[in-house]
Amino acid sequence: MSASHPTTASNTAADAAAELAADVDAEAGIPDQGRAFSTEDYFNTQRPPASLKEKTEAMRAFVDKWNIDGKKVVLVTSGGTTVPLESNTVRYLDNFSAGTRGATSAEYFLQAGYAVIFLHRTHSLRPFSRHYSHSMNPFLDLLTVNNGDQIDVVPGQASKLLPILKAYHQAHDEGSILSVNFQTVNDYLWLLRAVAGVMAPLGRKCMYYLAAAVSDFFLPDDRVAEHKIQSTHGALVLEMDQVPKVLRPLVQEWTPEGYIVSFKLETDDNLLIPKARAALARYGHQLVIGNELHKRKSEVVFVERSHHEKSRGDRSVTGAQTPPLASSAGDVPGMYTETWLRLPELAAGRAATDEVEIEEFIIQALLERHHEWIAQGEQAQANA
Ligand code: 9Z3
16 A cells, blocks of 8 residues: 655645654654555545444434534543454554543533543543442442342442532433544544534534544554464564544644644653644644653643744633753744643642542633633624
């Protein structure tokens, strides 16, 4: 399968941004990764998942219902995508993510009055039930047998469970959460395009919160073995192609009015900000939230264009702290603003017994930004 690169003049800025990202990689000693499918080629050549139509219709019904009610809708993507090596899959490559970020964030969005489409990896953590995951906090440990045939909740556990149970029932009774699952990176890409088509009519009232850990590489359909790969053939040599960068069509074509937040995961602190900036330059969306793997639960950084640089009307941020950069590739002084959210500072003043989660503060900060994004759209309409 050969790669194809768009060559139209309109891609000059995008190409420059891609070059900028490649510069950051080169400086970090990351080799160039060969072939890339264009988004168009990808969808023209790769098979859609069998459930695409049914899931798209469920998402459409959900969005239509809440659009009539005037509710804001957020797409939360969560968990890692797989890349199967065989179509009768025994082995696959996986991207790291338990789904904690997505599941936790979905709860805070619901609390803030959003309707949530929760696009998640099969069997990854889910909103509400995540508090009682089988490995961290098995639910059987919450229960005791009383009088030989009654089930009671262990003393002290009921008060923790009650607010979770209430919020869970409220969301399900109102129908304000729709869970849609994916497994492979191919499922994810088709579903993302479908949901963007469904959410686009919401205009600025929709948000994309792209926390799923999405593979950068995949095996095209025509190179996936049908049956289990046999070890009798010796070493396994894999050549994978690059997944198309679908953030670009998402921002520019599929949902031009949506407020789009992507996450950038790095394991090298020094790459976090340059890579987040490169993503903003490349795709032109509103916000990149950077997180380093080991510190992801206690600190994140919001990277966005500074007020005077914003082309899509996003808000300015104050109180920015910019750590030293490993790379200055593509930096124009003052072009980007970084705001760090650090849990110990944010949780100061809370009771020591409170379990404080960084997602609470992430969502709080996003609500303001999304509100302003909507207000700017209304203002622009009034001026037109
Ligand atoms: C993230 O960075 C998420 O915050 C985590 C959450 C995957 C770290 P957990 O589920 O982990 O709480 O265990 N998600 C985005 C990862 C990603 O694939 N980003 C791409 C990249 O870094 C850009 S879309 O290149």
